[in-house]
Amino acid sequence: MDLDLSAPHSTGTTIIGVxxxxxxxxxxxxxxxxxxxxxxxxxxxxxxxxxxxxxCRSGSAADxxxxxxxxxxxxxxxxxxxxxxxxxxxxxxxxRLLSYQxxxxxxxxxxxxxWDKYEGGQIxxxxxxxxxxxxxxxxxxxxxxxxxxxxDQAWKEDMTHEEAxxxxxxxxxxxxxxxxxxxxxxxxxxxxxxxxxRKFYGGDTLxxxxxELEPTNSLLDLLSSSVPEPMST
Amino acid sequence: MVKMTDLPTKGGFSxxxxxxxxxxxxxxxxxxxxxxxxxxxxGLxxxxxxxxxxxxxxxxxxxxxxxxxxxxxxxxxxxxxxxxxxxxxxxAVTDMVSSQLQLHRYAxxxxxxxxxxxxxxxxxxxxxxxxxxxxxxLGGVDVTGPHLHTVYPHGSTDTLPFATMGSGxxxxxxxxxxxxxxxxxxxxxxxxxxxxxxxxxxxxxxSGSNVDVCVITKGQTEYLRNYQLPNPRTYISxxxxxxxxxxxxxxxxxxxxxxxxxxxxxxxxxxxx
Numbered sequence: 001m002d003l004d005l006s007a008p009h010s011t012g013t014t015i016i017g018v019x020x021x022x023x024x025x026x027x028x029x030x031x032x033x034x035x036x037x038x039x040x041x042x043x044x045x046x047x048x049x050x051x052x053x054x055x056c057r058s059g060s061a062a063d064x065x066x067x068x069x070x071x072x073x074x075x076x077x078x079x080x081x082x083x084x085x086x087x088x089x090x091x092x093x094x095x096r097l098l099s100y101q102x103x104x105x106x107x108x109x110x111x112x113x114x115w116d117k118y119e120g121g122q123i124x125x126x127x128x129x130x131x132x133x134x135x136x137x138x139x140x141x142x143x144x145x146x147x148x149x150x151x152d153q154a155w156k157e158d159m160t161h162e163e164a165x166x167x168x169x170x171x172x173x174x175x176x177x178x179x180x181x182x183x184x185x186x187x188x189x190x191x192x193x194x195x196x197x198r199k200f201y202g203g204d205t206l207x208x209x210x211x212e213l214e215p216t217n218s219l220l221d222l223l224s225s226s227v228p229e230p231m232s233t
Numbered sequence: 234m235v236k237m238t239d240l241p242t243k244g245g246f247s248x249x250x251x252x253x254x255x256x257x258x259x260x261x262x263x264x265x266x267x268x269x270x271x272x273x274x275x276g277l278x279x280x281x282x283x284x285x286x287x288x289x290x291x292x293x294x295x296x297x298x299x300x301x302x303x304x305x306x307x308x309x310x311x312x313x314x315x316x317x318x319x320x321x322x323x324x325a326v327t328d329m330v331s332s333q334l335q336l337h338r339y340a341x342x343x344x345x346x347x348x349x350x351x352x353x354x355x356x357x358x359x360x361x362x363x364x365x366x367x368x369x370x371l372g373g374v375d376v377t378g379p380h381l382h383t384v385y386p387h388g389s390t391d392t393l394p395f396a397t398m399g400s401g402x403x404x405x406x407x408x409x410x411x412x413x414x415x416x417x418x419x420x421x422x423x424x425x426x427x428x429x430x431x432x433x434x435x436x437x438x439x440s441g442s443n444v445d446v447c448v449i450t451k452g453q454t455e456y457l458r459n460y461q462l463p464n465p466r467t468y469i470s471x472x473x474x475x476x477x478x479x480x481x482x483x484x485x486x487x488x489x490x491x492x493x494x495x496x497x498x499x500x501x502x503x504x505x506x
Contacts, residue, residue: 032391037403039383040391061389066359105362 012181014143014172015045015056017111018155019136020164023121023192024113027168028056029143029176030184041184050075051196053091053114054189058141059128060107067098067108088114092124092132100130111138115191143175143182150174161190165199173206246361271439273401274304274315275429276370277413278394279422282379282450283372286426287315288401288434289459290441297441303458305447309334309345310454312373313447314354317399318366318386326367330354347373347380351390359388368398374449401433401440408432423448427461434463 016027028045031038045057047068053075057064071094075086092112099108112124125131125138137155139147150171159167165188172186186201208214258264271292276285291299306314306327312334316323330353334345350371358365369384383396395413397405408429417425423446433440444461447454 032389034385039385040393042393043391060387062355062359062363062385062387065355065389 012143012179013045013058013141014147014175014179014182015058015111015140016144016147016168016171017056017113017123017125017138018159018164018168019121019123020159020161022161023115023190024123025161025164025168025188025190026054026056026111026113027172027186027188028141029172029182030187031182032061033181038183043184044187046187046189048072049091049112050079050086050114052085052116052191053088053112054191054196055091055095056111056113056140058109063106063108064110067095067106067110070098071095085116087116087118088112088122088124089119092122092126092134096124096126096130096132099126103128103130109140111140113191115193117193121192139171141175141182143172143179146175146178147171161192165190169201170207174209176206177209177212246364248362248364251364271401271437271441272304272317272399273397273405273430273433273437273440274317274370274399275397275405275409275426275433276315276372276381276395277409277417277422277426278372278379278381279417279419281419282374282448283381284419284422284426285313285315285370285372285447285449286430287445288430288440289443289445290434290439291320292439300442301459303445305445305456307331308350308371309338309373311375311449312345312347312350312371313449313454313456314350314372315370315398317368317370322365322367323369326354326357326365327369329357344375345373346375346377347371347382348377351382351384354384355388355390358384358386363387370396370398372449374451379449397429397433399433399440401430401437404432404436405429419448419450423457423460431461431463 012031012033014029018025026046030042030045032040032043047055047057049055049068049072055068057068071091074094075091078090079086091114095110095112099106107128109127112126113122115121123135123138125133125135125140127140136157137151139151154167168188169186176182185203186206188199188201190197190199204215254264271290272288274287276283285305287304289301289304290297291302302320304315306316306323308314308327308331314327316327330350333353334350337349338345350373354369354371358367363386366386368386370381371384372381381393381396383391383393383398394415395409397409408425412425426446427444430444434442434444442464443459444463446457446460448457
């Protein structure tokens with residue numbers, strides 16, 4: 001196993017965005033990898049574009065950071081010219097234009113989420129290639145492969161904020177358990193009419209899944225640790 | 234179809250040579266080894282500011298090219314930057330951004346901010362798509378407080394309370410992960426940085442020689458060059474080295490007076506406005 005420290009920095013990642021009755025909840029893991037080495041175990045992949053629009057980034061760290069910087073700049077100008085906060089649709093479209101027009105050079109899969117007074121909470125998915133697709137919920141990144149079945153079963157329309165947040169955290173921790181390129185902590189951002197709330201879920205607060213062991217100081221303690229409960233919806 | 238030679242030259246970096254290099258590599262031609270700073274570089278945020286550290290070995294393939302090079306580069310009086318990767322690239326990019334920061338200081342009349350240096354570095358590196366091989370640990374204290382960032386060759390950045398880069402980064406990171414905590418004092422911070430660099434020096438072949446440390450706090454920067462010298466020369470002549478005049482045999486002497494070669498002209502026009 002050769003650690004390639006000159007490999008491009010990529011957000012291996014699990015990113016999630018869901019709408020609920022009143023706004024959106026965005027969630028992500030915190031692992032940034034350079035080849036097989038974890039370059040940052042506590043990164044923040046949910047980046048602000050405006051007061052009311054945030055973006056979850058996956059793919060090449062450099063590419064997504066540059067796109068976010070450009071879109072933040074354009075949206076700032078747009079807000080000044082418009083005289084009111086930018087809509088989520090405009091923000092997502094700007095991301096899409098950069099992604100599509102530079103598709104040969106970029107490796108960026110993002111989820112744009114936010115709240116505006118016209119359409120309420122919205123989630124727009126902009127995967128590799130530069131398609132834009134509005135969805136009630138969206139998942140992305142390498143860890144999302146493990147969540148398609150989960151969401152098919154667990155997703156429902158018109159959730160409360162608590163339900164949506166629990167769903168996002170549970171989904172992220174499931175993906176982090178199975179995907180090597182995702183891990184660390186779970187960060188969530190809730191955007192609604194009242195504003196923006198950031199939450200942090202440390203590794204020890206996340207549920208343990210099949211065969212995951214409790215952290216212990218001594219291996220002898222394993223003999224007395226209980227079996228984790230089977231998953232319930 | 235328009236031939237490549239007919240297209241007008243556009244501004245910016247020409248990636249043509251990169252394709253040629255790749256083609257040569259595929260054919261089996263070996264790249265000449267350029268000087269890399271094998272390197273262990275670290276930074277951490279403590280109570281009153283940031284501490285940066287670096288080893289001092291520069292390598293050219295398997296050979297140590299410089300046993301005591303300086304890897305902590307000046308960016309601004311309140312901002313320093315450690316560089317790993319190709320030595321020429323780290324020197325050039327830090328010098329360039331340092332100049333840009335000074336011009337910016339003249340234009341704005343204010344102390345430089347770390348995020349300014351960060352943005353200048355990341356946009357430069359991104360536009361070269363990773364071909365400028367500079368991996369940097371940027372740290373400083375400005376009006377908004379102490380900051381520590383890592384910058385990668387492709388242009389991505391991270392903001393961290395403690396960071397390591399270079400070939401010895403894993404050895405140094407193991408020290409930080411065990412011993413770092415928030416609110417370290419100045420002495421504790423320096424000691425931890427020195428320990429992390431030593432871990433790189435002794436466990437990584439690309440790092441070695443001495444420990445350089447730089448402490449940046451609000452209003453004051455201390456560059457502790459060769460803070461530790463844990464690798465002294467073991468075998469030194471006990472008699473010492475002395476070169477007495479007359480010890481070298483002179484074979485022949487030829488003296489050429491300069492006047493016969495050069496013509497000095499008096500007067501001339503005064504310089505005009």
